Amino acid sequence: MPIYRAPVEDYRFLFNEVLEIEKHRDLPQFSELSPELVDDILAGGGKICEEVLHPLNQSGDEEGCRFENGQVATPKGFKEGYRAYSEGGWGGLGAPEAYGGADMPPLITMALTEMGMSANQSLAMYPMLTAGAYGALVATAPQWMKDAIVPKMVSGEWAGTMCLTEPGAGTDLRLMKTRAVEQPDGTYRMNGTKIFISGGDQDLTDNIIHLVIAKIPDENGQIHDDLSTVNFFMVPKVLVNEDGSTGARNGVTTGGIEHKMGIKGQATCVLNFDDAVAWRLGPKPEPLKPGEKRSSSAGMAGMFGMMNAARLGVGIQGIGLGEIAYQNGYAYARERRVGRALTGPKEPDKPADLEIVHPDVKRMLLQARAATEGLRALAAWTTLNMSIAQSNRPEAETAGLLADLMTPVIKSFGTDMGFEAANLGMQCYGGHGYIRDNGVEQFVRDARINQVYEGANGVQAMDLVGRKLGRKGGAAPMALFGLLTGWIAEQEQDAAMAPFAAGVKRGTEALQAATLWLAANGMKTPNDAGAAAADYLRLMGITVVALMWGRMAKASLGKDDTLHKDKLMCARYWMERMVPECPMLLERIQAGSAVIMELE
Numbered sequence: 013m014p015i016y017r018a019p020v021e022d023y024r025f026l027f028n029e030v031l032e033i034e035k036h037r038d039l040p041q042f043s044e045l046s047p048e049l050v051d052d053i054l055a056g057g058g059k060i061c062e063e064v065l066h067p068l069n070q071s072g073d074e075e076g077c078r079f080e081n082g083q084v085a086t087p088k089g090f091k092e093g094y095r096a097y098s099e100g101g102w103g104g105l106g107a108p109e110a111y112g113g114a115d116m117p118p119l120i121t122m123a124l125t126e127m128g129m130s131a132n133q134s135l136a137m138y139p140m141l142t143a144g145a146y147g148a149l150v151a152t153a154p155q156w157m158k159d160a161i162v163p164k165m166v167s168g169e170w171a172g173t174m175c176l177t178e179p180g181a182g183t184d185l186r187l188m189k190t191r192a193v194e195q196p197d198g199t200y201r202m203n204g205t206k207i208f209i210s211g212g213d214q215d216l217t218d219n220i221i222h223l224v225i226a227k228i229p230d231e232n233g234q235i236h237d238d239l240s241t242v243n244f245f246m247v248p249k250v251l252v253n254e255d256g257s258t259g260a261r262n263g264v265t266t267g268g269i270e271h272k273m274g275i276k277g278q279a280t281c282v283l284n285f286d287d288a289v290a291w292r293l294g295p296k297p298e299p300l301k302p303g304e305k306r307s308s309s310a311g312m313a314g315m316f317g318m319m320n321a322a323r324l325g326v327g328i329q330g331i332g333l334g335e336i337a338y339q340n341g342y343a344y345a346r347e348r349r350v351g352r353a354l355t356g357p358k359e360p361d362k363p364a365d366l367e368i369v370h371p372d373v374k375r376m377l378l379q380a381r382a383a384t385e386g387l388r389a390l391a392a393w394t395t396l397n398m399s400i401a402q403s404n405r406p407e408a409e410t411a412g413l414l415a416d417l418m419t420p421v422i423k424s425f426g427t428d429m430g431f432e433a434a435n436l437g438m439q440c441y442g443g444h445g446y447i448r449d450n451g452v453e454q455f456v457r458d459a460r461i462n463q464v465y466e467g468a469n470g471v472q473a474m475d476l477v478g479r480k481l482g483r484k485g486g487a488a489p490m491a492l493f494g495l496l497t498g499w500i501a502e503q504e505q506d507a508a509m510a511p512f513a514a515g516v517k518r519g520t521e522a523l524q525a526a527t528l529w530l531a532a533n534g535m536k537t538p539n540d541a542g543a544a545a546a547d548y549l550r551l552m553g554i555t556v557v558a559l560m561w562g563r564m565a566k567a568s569l570g571k572d573d574t575l576h577k578d579k580l581m582c583a584r585y586w587m588e589r590m591v592p593e594c595p596m597l598l599e600r601i602q603a604g605s606a607v608i609m610e611l612e
C-alpha cells in the first residue's frame with residue numbers, strides 16, 4: 013500500500029522562514045496566528061489526512077461509487093472518514109466564526125487542502141466543494157440563508173456543489189440551456205440538466221446545497237445564446253425554510269453517475285432540475301431591453317468568485333498528487349535493488365545497488381520534488397497575497413493583481429506538473445507501477461482530471477493571455493516584472509545568491525520578451541496569441557517558480573541540516589534544469605501561428 017507523510021516540516025519552513033507570517037499579524041484573519049497555533053493546525057490536519065483519509069484511498073478507488081435505485085453510495089469507509097473530518101472541524105477551517113468556522117486565512121486552509129488531496133482526492137473533494145459553496149453563500153446570499161444554511165455546511169452536516177456544466181456547454185457556458193423563471197413569491201422555478209457535477213449526490217450528508225448557474229428568460233420567454241441573462245442560484249436538494257427547518261424534497265434528481273478514469277470514490281453526477289425551487293443570489297439583473305446584447309450579467313459575479321477559489325484549489329490538487337507520487341517513488345527507489353552505479357558498485361556485498369544510485373532515477377525524483385515544492389511555495393505566496401489584497405496596506409492593490417495573475421498559472425502549471433510528477437513516481441516502480449495492487453498508477457489516473465476540470469488548461473492559458481495580461485493597461489504583468497527585476501537587482505549583490513539570481517534573470521528576460529511580442533502581435537493576429545498561450549503560461553510558471561526557489565534558497569543558505577541543504581539542491585535543479593526551457597519557449601512563442609493554423 014502506498015505511504016503518505018504530510019509535509020508539515022515543509023509548510024513550517026515556508027510559513028516561518030520564507031513568508032515570515034509573524035510579520036503579517038496585521039492582515040485580516042492573521043492576528044491570532046501564533047506559531048504554536050499554526051503548528052497545531054498543521055500537525056492535526058496532517059494526522060487526519062495520514063490516518064483517516066489516506067487508508068481509504070486505494071480501497072475507495074477499487075470499489076468506486078455506485079448508483080442504485082436513484083441513490084448514490086460512496087465506497088466503504090467514506091461515511092466514517094467524512095464524519096471524522098467534519099467532527100474535527102476541518103471542513104470549517106476557513107469559515108467565519110459567526111457561522112461556526114475557525115476563520116483561518118487561505119494560507120492555512122491551502123495546507124489542509126493539499127494534504128487532503130494527497131491522502132485521498134476523491135474523499136477530500138466533498139468538503140472542498142462544500143467550502144467553495146459556503147464561501148459563495150457568505151459573499152452573496154441574503155442573511156436568512158447565511159443563518160439557516162451556512163452553519164450546517166460549515167459543520168459538514170450538509171454539503172455543497174458547483175453546477176455549471178451541461179451536455180452542450182462546458183467551456184462555452186454561453187450555450188447553456190438551464191432556465192429559471194421568477195415566481196410571484198420571488199423564488200424561481202428551474203428546469204434543465206447539469207452533467208459532471210462533483211459530489212452532485214452522495215450518502216454522506218442529509219442535504220446538498222447546489223449552487224447553479226441558469227438563464228432567466230426574457231419577457232418573450234426566450235433564452236439567449238450569450239451570458240447576458242445568466243444568474244447564480246441556490247437550489248437545495250431538500251427544501252430549507254427561513255427558520256432553518258427542512259421541508260420536502262426539491263425537484264432535483266440524480267440521473268446517474270459517470271464511470272471514470274480516476275477519482276472513482278468521488279461521485280460525478282448527472283443532475284436533473286424539474287421545476288426545482290431556486291433562490292437567486294446577488295443583485296437582481298435589469299431586464300434586457302428589446303434587441304439589447306450584454307457580454308455578461310451582474311449575477312455572474314458570485315459565480316466567478318467561487319470559480320476563482322476552485323481554480324486555485326484544483327492547482328493545489330495537482331501539488332498534492334505530485335507530493336504523494338514523489339514520496340512513494342522515492343521510498344521505492346531506496347528499497348529496490350537494480351543494476352550497479354555507473355561509477356562502480358556502491359554496495360559490492362549485495363547482488364545489486366539500490367535503484368536510487370542511477371542518475372536518471374535521481375533526475376525523475378528531483379523533477380517531481382522541485383516542481384511540487386516550488387509550486388507549493390507559489391500557491392502559498394499567492395494565498396498570502398490574497399490576504400494582503402483584503403488589507404489596508406499600500407501594496408494591497410498590487411497584491412491583488414499578482415494573485416489574480418497567478419490563479420491560472422497555478423491551476424494549469426500546477427496540474428501539468430502534478431500529472432508529470434505522478435507519472436515519474438510511477439516510472440520509478442518500473443512494471444510494478446503499472447500493477448494496480450501497488451497503488452501508484454492511481455495517482456496518475458487521479459491527477460489527470462485536474463488538467464481538465466475547472467477550465468481546461470489550454471483555456472486557462474487563454475485567460476492569462478487574453479484577459480489577465482491586458483487588464484488595467486497591463487498593470488498585473490508590470491507589477492510582476494517590477495517584483496522580479498527588483499529581487500534580481502538585490503540578490504545580484506550577494507555572491508552566494510548569484511547563481512539563483514542568474515536563473516531568475518534568464519527566465520524574466522524571456523518572459524519580458526514574450527510579453528512584448530504578444531503585445532505587438534496578439535491584438536492584430538489573435539491566432540498568434542492563441543497559439544502562444546500554453547507556452548506563455550509555462551514560461552511564466554517556470555519563471556515565478558524560479559523566483560520562489562530563489563527565495564527558498566536565500567532562506568536556506570548557511571544552514572547545514574537536511575531540510576535546508578535539500579532546498580538548495582532543489583533550487584539549483586530548477587535553475588539548471590527547468591529555466592533553460594525559457595528561451596526555447598520564447599522561440600516557440602515568436603514562431604507565431606502560421607503552421608498551427610494550417611491544420612484544417
Ligand SMILES: Cc1cc2nc3c(=O)[nH]c(=O)nc-3n(C[C@H](O)[C@H](O)[C@H](O)COP(=O)(O)OP(=O)(O)OC[C@H]3O[C@@H](n4cnc5c(N)ncnc54)[C@H](O)[C@@H]3O)c2cc1C
Binds near residue numbers: 176209
Ligand atoms: C470528473 C469531472 C468532474 C467535474 N466536476 C464538475 C463540477 O463539479 N461542476 C461543473 O460544473 N463541471 C464539472 N466538470 C466539467 C468540467 O469542468 C468540464 O468538462 C470542462 O470545463 C471542459 O468542458 P467540456 O468537457 O464541455 O469540454 P469542451 O468545452 O467541449 O472543450 C473540449 C476541449 O477543447 C479545448 N477548448 C475549448 N474551448 C477552448 C478555447 N476557447 N480555447 C482553447 N481551447 C479550447 C480544450 O482543450 C478542451 O479540453 C467535471 C468534469 C469531470 C470530467
